[in-house]
Amino acid sequence: MNVPGFHTDQPDQLDQASRTGRSGGDVIRPHAEDAFAGELAALAAADDRPRPERWKLSPWAVATYLLGGVLPDGTVVTPKYIGPRRVVEVAVSTLATDRALLLLGVPGTAKTWLSEHLAAAVSGDSTLLVQGTAGTTEEAVRYGWDYARLLAHGPGREALVPGPVMRAMARGATVRVEELTRMPADVQDALITVLSEKTLPVPELGEEVQAVRGFNLVATANDRDRGVNELSGALRRRFNTVVLPLPATHADEVDIVARRVAQLGRSLDLPAVGDGTDEIRRVVTVFRELREGITADGRTRVKSPSGTLSTAEAISVVTGGLALAAHFGDGVLRAGDVAAGILGAVVRDPVADRAMWHEYLETVVRERDGWQDLYRACREVSS
Missing domain, CATH: 3.40.50.300 (P-loop containing nucleotide triphosphate hydrolases)
Structure with missing residues (x-):
C-alpha cells in the first residue's frame, strides 16, 4: 500500500x-x-x-x-x-x-x-x-x-x-x-x-x-x-x-564547446569578448589529437596523456580563457589566454604527462602553420 x-x-x-x-x-x-x-x-x-x-x-x-x-x-x-x-x-x-x-x-x-x-x-x-x-x-x-x-x-x-x-x-x-x-x-x-x-x-x-x-x-x-x-x-x-559517444567530428565538438561557453558566459555575466572561434578550434584540435593519439592529418602518431581531455574540459579551458581575455586582456581571446588551461588539463602526471606534452609541442604545435603564437604561449607557461 x-x-x-x-x-x-x-x-x-x-x-x-x-x-x-x-x-x-x-x-x-x-x-x-x-x-x-x-x-x-x-x-x-x-x-x-x-x-x-x-x-x-x-x-x-x-x-x-x-x-x-x-x-x-x-x-x-x-x-x-x-x-x-x-x-x-x-x-x-x-x-x-x-x-x-x-x-x-x-x-x-x-x-x-x-x-x-x-x-x-x-x-x-x-x-x-x-x-x-x-x-x-x-x-x-x-x-x-x-x-x-x-x-x-x-x-x-x-x-x-x-x-x-x-x-x-x-x-x-x-x-x-x-x-x-x-x-x-x-x-x-x-x-x-x-x-x-x-x-x-x-x-x-x-x-x-x-x-x-x-x-x-x-x-x-x-x-x-x-x-x-x-x-x-x-x-x-x-x-x-x-x-554516449564522444563527438564524432571536429566540427561537432567545436559547436558543442562554443554553445556551452556562450551559455556559461551569459550566466556568469562575463564581459563580452571578440569572436573566439579560432582559439576554440585550436583547443579542440589539441584535445582530439592527444586523445586519439594521432594528428588530424593522420600523419603523425602522438602519445596520449593520463587524463581524458574531454569536451567538458575543453569547455572549462575556453571559459577560463574568456575570463582572462575580458578582465586582463584586450577583450579578444588569444593563445595566451588558453595556454595555462590547456597545460592544466593535459599535465596530470607531473613526470609522464609533462614529457609527453613537451614532445607534442615540439613535434606538432611548433611545426604547424599559424600556430607559432600558441607554441610560444604554451612554452612560456610550461617552463
Whole structure:
C-alpha cells in the first residue's frame, strides 16, 4: 500500500520551498526547467502527440527539446545534445517503458547534462537527484528519519524523511542517480526492489511506497570506473544501457564547446569578448589529437596523456580563457589566454604527462602553420 501523506499530483512543501525564486537573475546556474522554460512551454503548446501518463511532453517533443528544431509557430528550440539522433530516441523511449535508463560513457560525454534535460522535459523537475559518491549511504537512496521526532515518538510517518527516489515514486516523476558506480555495492543494490517491483519497503512501519505511473529512473556511470564498484548482474539487468559517444567530428565538438561557453558566459555575466572561434578550434584540435593519439592529418602518431581531455574540459579551458581575455586582456581571446588551461588539463602526471606534452609541442604545435603564437604561449607557461 502507499504511505499516506505522499501526494502524487503536487510537489511536497519541501519541493515548493526549494523552487521559490530559482529562476531569478542571481542564480548562477538555473535548473534546466527554469533556464529553458520558454522552450518547454512552447513545445507543450504545440505538442499534440500522445503523452505517457504524468509526462509534461510527448516522447517526440522531448526528443525535439533535446535535439533542437523549429516549431510551427516559429519558436526555435536550441539543441541541448549534439550527437546521434538514435541515441536520444532510444533514451527517451526507454523512459516511456518500465525499464530504467543507464547513460554510460567516458567523462565529458554530457551524461549529467542529458539526464538533467531528460528529467526537465519529462517531469518538469530535474532536482530529484541522488549524487553517487564513495560516501553515499543507503538512506540517500531510500529514506531517512527526523531523529528528534523518532526519539520523542518512535517510528512513525511523521518522522519519516523521504529521499528523492521515494518522492519520485510517489509523484510519478523522473529521479536521477549520478555516478552510480561510485556508490558502494550495497547501496546500489537498494535500487533492485525499486526497479524490479516498483516498490520501496518501509519495514519499520510495516508499509511500502508503490510507484505510480510516470515514475522512472535515469542513472549515469563513467565507463572508466569499471572495477571501482561495478554493477551487479541483478542491477544491470534492470537498466537499458545507452552508451554516449564522444563527438564524432571536429566540427561537432567545436559547436558543442562554443554553445556551452556562450551559455556559461551569459550566466556568469562575463564581459563580452571578440569572436573566439579560432582559439576554440585550436583547443579542440589539441584535445582530439592527444586523445586519439594521432594528428588530424593522420600523419603523425602522438602519445596520449593520463587524463581524458574531454569536451567538458575543453569547455572549462575556453571559459577560463574568456575570463582572462575580458578582465586582463584586450577583450579578444588569444593563445595566451588558453595556454595555462590547456597545460592544466593535459599535465596530470607531473613526470609522464609533462614529457609527453613537451614532445607534442615540439613535434606538432611548433611545426604547424599559424600556430607559432600558441607554441610560444604554451612554452612560456610550461617552463
